[in-house]
Amino acid sequence: MKNATLRLFLILLLTVCISLPTLAQPRVYGTIIDGADQQPLPSATVALRRTVDSTLVAGAISNADGAFAIEEVPNGDYFLTAGFIGYQSHITDIQLIAEDEFQTGPLILQQQSIEVGEALIVAERQRGKSNGQATTWFVNNRMEAASNSGLDLLQHIPGVQVDILQNLSIQGSQRITVKVNGIVRDVAYLRQLNAGRIARIEVDMNPGSGQDADADGVLNILLKAPEVGVGGHVYAELPLSSNEHYLFPNYSLNAGFRKWQFYTSYDAEISGFDIVERSRHTLPGADGSIRVSSRQSVRQDYQSHRFHYGMDFAPNLRHQFSFYAYHNPFSNEHNGLVVQESQTAGQAPIQWQGSKTDEDRNSRSFYSLYYKHAFKGGGDLSLDASYYQLRGDNSTRYDYVQPSDVPSVLVAVKPLQQTLNFKTDYQLVLLEKWTLKSGISGERKEMEDRLSDTFNNREQVLSGYAQIGGEAGVFQVSGGLRGEHWSTRVAGRAGSADFQLFPHASLQWRVNSRHRTALAFRRSLQRPNIYQLNPYVTTLDHYSTMAGNAALRPVLRSQLQIDHNFTFASNHVGFQLFYGQSKNVISPVAIINQGIMGSQYQNAGHLRQWGFQVTGGLNLFKRISLSPYFKVFHNQNSGHELANGYRVPGQSGWGYDASLSAIVDLTKSTVAALVVQHKSPVTTFQNKYFSDALYFVSIDQTLGRHWKVGLKSALPLAGAFVYRGxxxxxxxxxxxxxxTIYTSAIPLWVHVRFQLGRGGRVGRVDGVERVDRGGKGF
Known part of the structure; x- marks a missing residue:
């Protein structure tokens, strides 16, 4: 039955591919390009008028690739006008003879500006556009002025959150694939990326079959065209309080010579806070309940230094080669005093006092090669290979001075992870509005603890996919299937293997030029990480431990969602209803064994979630930009047999996730910004997680073309912040x-930025679609 269905599907697909070209009619077609960054400009308006009397003949709107087509145009003389809000219109003369097709070529639109005295006013840019699946957020001058790095800029994108240590999440998920111009990068790459180089940001939280099944979404940063000559920047920060430091200095240097681009950069994370870690346990004992409390008063010392380097080579408009690498030593140490106390009912308390000393040394390295070829008739082929290594040497030592006869406790791990990836993607143009995508990829991951013979994990994933998509009138359709085979081998255990299919489908309806509705379904998974897999038992205090589980299975997830997006003036608003299921959810499960509470990661059960969310990009009174995001959801989880055997109850309840970014123009060169983020407590089986609201305030002053200075404060007037509960x-x-972090009443940091000179712009490789859409401490 399955073979017959597959044969029928292939026959239908072949029939469609053969018959579609025969439907082609004489038409006028082309592509709209943003002159600021040489990227396709979606949702631009196109009007075809007769030369003799300017009568409107037909119109069109460019799609997500900037492409447009006007069908069945009679012979004659015409002129075509392409326009977009905030851009100068582009006019092209057209003459059709004997039913010829006319290709306009790239129509480049430039941002519209008005000179008023000595001030240059750029028209208010559209905040966002949606193609029904991905949302493109445009970077306006106000957002650029309030940001220094790419990660700063992301805080002003609705639904994107960056926490106090600049960890990235989108709509509540940290399982995000980060891309820059369609090439996979990581979050740290954005810390050294100059915000002024970013033209637009695509957020796709229902990625197609071409994306890894282990990713919840794709964030694609689209840069402005590269430059000829030498450029770069230097960014420095200085704390105004001795109680805490929270610094992210960076620099970049790039040199462009026509076909070549070379670059190097550096970014650091340096933070130091006074932290109090508290824990309380109420445990059963032979002589009655035992109450245990622990307090660690420590000073956090977090340091990370990442060195980036790479090059791009484009011998012509159809070939692109890229190399990128980084090396990143980092450490996270908490040193200070420890006080622990236990008391059994009806007995005197027992107290331990001592010191805690961390030695934490880690390094990450990454190397990537990328090639892309754009075919003459449309379509492209890309190849990507990368290698990643994480090496750690982590230990925590507790030395007790009271009572003096208590021996020291040493907890140590030496994790090593190596990952090799390759990926190839092919895109074929079936018609002007239909494309076929396919590809294969592979990943080999080795994880081990160099201090333990019991943890040596080998994982291999092979995958392939096919996806077809296109437009039919006011509808846009996309469907695909991804297959992934993974196998694991664990020291001392029998290996395992599995194969899963991950379908994806979406249907978008363009109601009119301002409204779009979409229905989408996707199946995905979540693989356990190295710390969840490592079975080493970590002693948290005298009465509690934590361990990983080498037998963990991936979490299988399915989600159905309905989206409606609309624009008005220069604003964009999106609504979503969603329902999702997760099987084999990974969660710590705690049990009492000989008076000790031992927690271990388990596939605890199933989770259902449903709710709605709202995102918006708003421009108000020509001085204010607002980016609100609000998500409300209901969780319901039920346990497996193992969880039920340990009397782990199912849980259900409501929660929310919210953020707001506000930017205000105080003067033509001064902006102030506020970013607020908060999540409600989340309960999963036995566990409840929570944190306090996080907020940042900043003010920036631009001084000429090269300098910018500003002040930034995190959590002003709070004094204390629970970052992990x-x-x-x-x-x-x-x-x-x-x-809990303890800070000054108003912690302040001064930042200074110097921008090196800029040269002229050069072109980039174009295909049909330029980008592929698709705890210790805190």
Missing amino acids: HEIKGADFYSSSGG
Whole structure:
């Protein structure tokens, strides 16, 4: 039955591919390009008029690739006008003879500006556009002025959140594939990226079959065209308080010589805060309940230094070669005093006092090669290969001075992870509005603890996909299938293997030029990480431990969503309803064994989630930009047999996730910004996680073309911030823990930025679609 269905599908697909070209009619077609960054400009308006009397003959709107087509145009003389809000119109003369087709070629639109005295006013740019699947957010001058790095800029994109240590999440998920011009990068790459180089940002939280099944979404940063000559920037920060430091200095240097682009950059994360870690346990004992409390007063010292380098080579408009690498030593140490106390009902308390000393040394390295070829008739082929290594040497030592006869405790791991990836993607143009995508990829991952013979994990993933998409009138259709085979080998255990299919489908309806509705379904997975897999037992205190589980299976997820997006004036608003299911959810499960609370990661059960969310990009009174995001959801989880055997209850409840960015023009060269983020507590089986609201305030002053200075404050007037809270509720025990940062009343940092000179712009490789859409401490 399955073979017959597959044969029928292939026959239908072949029939469509053969018959579609025969439907082609004489037409006028072309592509709209943004002159600022040489990227396709979606949702631009195109009007075809007769030369003799300017009568409107037909119109069109460019699609997500900037392409447009006007069908069945009679012979004659015409002129075509292409326009977009905030851009100068482009007019092209057209003459059709004997039913010829006319290709306009790229129509480049430039941003419209008005000179008023000595001030240059750029028209208010459209905040966002949606093609029904991905949303493109345009970077306006106000957003650029309030940002220094690419990661700063992302805080002003609706639904994108960057926490106090600049970890990235989108709509509540950290499993995001980050791309720059369609090439996979990581979050740290954005820290050294000059915000002024970014033209637009695509957010796709329902990526197609071409994306890894282990990713919830794709964030694609589209840069302005590269430059000829030498350029770059230097960015420095200085704390105005001795109580805390929170610094992210960086620099970049790039040199462009027609076909070649060379670049190097550096970014650092340096933070130091006073932190208090507290934990409380109520445990059953032979002589009655035991109450345990622990307090660690430590100073955090986090340092990361990442060195980037690479080059791009484009011998012509059809070939592009890229090389990129980084090396990143980093450490995260918490050193200070520890006080622990336990008391059994009806007995005197027992107290331990001592010191905690961390030694934490880690390094990450990454190397990537990328090639892309654009074919003459349309379509492209890309190849990507990369290697990643993580090496750590982590230990924590507890030395007790009271009572003096308690031996020291040493907890140590030496993780090593190596990952090799390759990927190839091919895109074929079936018609002007239909494309076929396919590709294969592979990943080999090796994970081990160099201090333990019991953890040596080998994982291999092979995948392939095919996806077809196109437009039919007011509808845009996309469908695909991805297959992934993965196998694992663990030291001392039998290996395992599995194969899963991950379908994806979406249907978009363009109601009119301002409204678009979409229905989408996707199946994905979540693989466990190296710390969840490592079975080494870590001692948290005298009464609690934590361990990984080498037998964990991936989480299988399915999601159905309905989106409606609309624009008005220069604003964009999106609504979404969603329903999702997750099987084999990974969660810590705690049990009491000989008076010790031991937690281990398990495939605890299933999770259902449904809710709605709202995102918006708004421009108000020509001085204010707002980016609100609000998500409300209901979680319901039920346990497996193992969880039920440990009396782990199912949980259900409502939650929310919200953020707001506001930017205000105080003068023509001064902007102020506010970013607020907050999540409600989330309960999964035994565990409840929570944190305080996080907010940043900043003000920036631009001085000429090259200098910018500003002030930034995190959590002003708060004094304390719970960055990590955790509760565990068992059938006969309870545990809570949390980490609190203590800060000055108004922690302030001064930042200074110097921008090197810019040269002229050069072109880039074009295909049919330029980009592929698709705890210790805090």
